[in-house]
Amino acid sequence: MDFSSKLLEQAVYEMSQLPGIGKRTALRLVLHLLRQNENQTLQLAEALTNLRTGIKFCKNCHNISDTELCEICANPNREASIVCVVEDVRDVMAIENTSQYRGHYHVLGGKISPLDGVGPQDLTIQSLKEKVKSGGVEEVIFALSSTMEGDTTNFYIYRQLEEFGIKTSTIARGIAVGDELEYADEVTLGRSILHRIPFENSLKN
Ligand SMILES: [Zn+2]
Numbered sequence: 001m002d003f004s005s006k007l008l009e010q011a012v013y014e015m016s017q018l019p020g021i022g023k024r025t026a027l028r029l030v031l032h033l034l035r036q037n038e039n040q041t042l043q044l045a046e047a048l049t050n051l052r053t054g055i056k057f058c059k060n061c062h063n064i065s066d067t068e069l070c071e072i073c074a075n076p077n078r079e080a081s082i083v084c085v086v087e088d089v090r091d092v093m094a095i096e097n098t099s100q101y102r103g104h105y106h107v108l109g110g111k112i113s114p115l116d117g118v119g120p121q122d123l124t125i126q127s128l129k130e131k132v133k134s135g136g137v138e139e140v141i142f143a144l145s146s147t148m149e150g151d152t153t154n155f156y157i158y159r160q161l162e163e164f165g166i167k168t169s170t171i172a173r174g175i176a177v178g179d180e181l182e183y184a185d186e187v188t189l190g191r192s193i194l195h196r197i198p199f200e201n202s203l204k205n
Pocket of ligand 1: 069074
């Protein structure tokens with residue numbers, strides 16, 4: 001692509017670094033940003049800057065938060081003895097939307113995936129282990145997507161937590177294998193959390 005402006009070229013290049021955005025789409029979006037009301041574009045730029053510099057990760061569950069402890073961990077009405085293990089913040093949002101869960105979360109930040117170069121040390125598994133070790137956790141619920149990576153991660157964590165003798169369960173799925181958690185409808189997801197099954201039982205199928 002030949003650009004008439006270096007600034008335009010730079011903006012298109014940065015935009016095209018986003019997933020699913022090719023050069024042509026990037027150019028269309030950048031031209032849109034140029035055409036629209038200047039304030040709107042500046043507000044977007046400001047929101048992105050604040051997002052990157054202001055956001056924190058909850059020191060207890062690693063959920064994205066504006067404060068040191070996220071709203072869920074800071075809420076005294078939530079049960080800290082039940083911890084639901086999820087891949088990322090989208091899963092927390094999906095489960096919260098069901099209004100069926102009153103425990104805490106633990107956000108892993110991904111799944112074990114050797115092909116993508118993601119090992120256990122890249123996730124927050126050690127921090128989960130320490131949380132369980134320090135006491136107060138009675139049940140850990142696995143709520144990762146039922147993909148091969150999700151299953152591998154569940155099993156790895158299960159083995160890591162075995163020595164502590166706590167209850168481990170997995171959400172009962174009315175969802176086809178391979179479906180991502182965030183796409184499950186609220187009723188199905190809510191039900192699958194209420195009717196969770198002991199993790200050991202899920203290994204037999
Ligand atoms: Zn938290």
